[in-house]
Amino acid sequence: MLKLVSVELREIRLPLIHYFETSFGRTTERRIILVRLESDDGVGLGECTAGEDPFYSSETTDTAWHVMSDFLIPLLLDRALESAAQVSDVFGPIRGNRMAKAALETAAWELEARRAGIPLWRHIGGERAEIACGVSIGIQESTEKLLEKVRKEVGDGYQRVKIKIKPGWEIEPLAAIRGEFPDLKLMADANSAFTLEDIPLFRRLDRFRLMMIEQPLAHDDIVDHAILQREIETPVCLDESIHHAEDARKAFEMGSCRIINVKLGRVGGYADAIRMNRYCLSAGLPIWCGGMLESGVGRAHNIAMSTLAGFVLPGDVSASARYYLEDTVRPPVRVTSRGTIPVPTGPGLGYEIDPERIARATVRTQLFSPEREKHA
Numbered sequence: 369m370l371k372l373v374s375v376e377l378r379e380i381r382l383p384l385i386h387y388f389e390t391s392f393g394r395t396t397e398r399r400i401i402l403v404r405l406e407s408d409d410g411v412g413l414g415e416c417t418a419g420e421d422p423f424y425s426s427e428t429t430d431t432a433w434h435v436m437s438d439f440l441i442p443l444l445l446d447r448a449l450e451s452a453a454q455v456s457d458v459f460g461p462i463r464g465n466r467m468a469k470a471a472l473e474t475a476a477w478e479l480e481a482r483r484a485g486i487p488l489w490r491h492i493g494g495e496r497a498e499i500a501c502g503v504s505i506g507i508q509e510s511t512e513k514l515l516e517k518v519r520k521e522v523g524d525g526y527q528r529v530k531i532k533i534k535p536g537w538e539i540e541p542l543a544a545i546r547g548e549f550p551d552l553k554l555m556a557d558a559n560s561a562f563t564l565e566d567i568p569l570f571r572r573l574d575r576f577r578l579m580m581i582e583q584p585l586a587h588d589d590i591v592d593h594a595i596l597q598r599e600i601e602t603p604v605c606l607d608e609s610i611h612h613a614e615d616a617r618k619a620f621e622m623g624s625c626r627i628i629n630v631k632l633g634r635v636g637g638y639a640d641a642i643r644m645n646r647y648c649l650s651a652g653l654p655i656w657c658g659g660m661l662e663s664g665v666g667r668a669h670n671i672a673m674s675t676l677a678g679f680v681l682p683g684d685v686s687a688s689a690r691y692y693l694e695d696t697v698r699p700p701v702r703v704t705s706r707g708t709i710p711v712p713t714g715p716g717l718g719y720e721i722d723p724e725r726i727a728r729a730t731v732r733t734q735l736f737s738p739e740r741e742k743h744a
């Protein structure tokens with residue numbers, strides 16, 4: 369049983385060491401909601417991956433706070449749950465808002481694992497003791513700056529490099545990287561910045577032998593992606609278009625993609641990530657773990673998800689030090705010189721949070737309890 373005695377929401381602000389730029393904009397500071405669930409016999413932590421602005425998805429830090437506090441948390445406190453696996457069904461009546469749901473759902477799974485004294489990755493059915501890591505490099509001011517970054521990441525051992533592209537920032541940066549690193553596992557993420565009119569451009573990209581091109585077309589499309597995939601050799605990978613395992617099935621059956629980037633927040637948590645894993649394994653569709661500039665709590669959840677058998681390609685799961693001077697967990701997430709993260713062996717997430725660091729970054733907290741809900 370999972371009987372919650374309290375839910376705490378906390379917003380923290382974490383400045384990024386370097387701004388992160390995509391085709392939809394630049395992020396310099398993260399506004400992250402951390403979730404702490406408490407039952408009479410344990411605690412569980414989650415992180416909301418919604419961004420500051422509704423550019424990647426329609427959710428933001430503020431919409432997630434609203435939906436959690438006014439709708440999702442009352443649903444959770446209202447009943448005794450049998451298990452974390454049930455949480456996503458309890459949230460069923462609420463449409464969309466998957467990042468808000470995932471923040472709470474993933475915390476429930478962590479609570480269960482920690483209470484049982486087992487690592488979270490084992491609890492969700494994960495199968496590998498070490499995960500493969502890649503990096504996502506934002507749009508840079510110049511090709512030379514980009515090359516410096518790529519050299520650093522390759523030198524640090526990362527197994528593949530993804531660069532963000534947008535119209536006018538595609539051929540030249542990719543040609544420069546390929547020129548210097550002919551065998552590098554390289555890919556590009558457009559975050560929906562192109563249309564079918566760009567087919568000639570995508571054909572030119574084929575010569576760079578990219579592992580994949582991520583979300584080249586509209587965020588809500590799987591039809592044009594199928595048309596594009598028929599016209600190019602580079603495998604299309606979908607990110608924004610896939611919200612759950614059923615979307616994955618439809619996209620795969622339509623030929624809209626050959627690879628999927630799975631993000632815990634975007635799919636609403638572990639229940640669907642596990643379904644996605646099962647479906648993609650049976651379909652022979654490779655998947656990998658995407659990133660949302662998470663702090664250590666969300667990063668540790670990404671590490672756990674990456675241990676599921678279907679996650680066969682290096683993920684956007686990299687070291688804390690690439691993002692934050694001081695992370696929310698200690699020790700911070702570190703990557704080996706082989707570009708891997710050994711999966712932690714302790715109970716739950718397996719990383720300790722740094723309460724002092726979190727306290728210093730906190731701008732608001734709110735505590736919810738069953739009694740308070742009744743009297744509200």
Ligand code: OSB
Pocket residue numbers: 424503504557559607658659660661662684685
């Ligand atoms: O499209 O994968 C994306 C970051 C924010 C929003 C969307 C995306 C990204 C990344 C960064 O690519 C991945 C990471 O390093 O966390």
Ligand code: MG
Pocket residue numbers: 557559582583607608629658
């Ligand atoms: Mg992406």
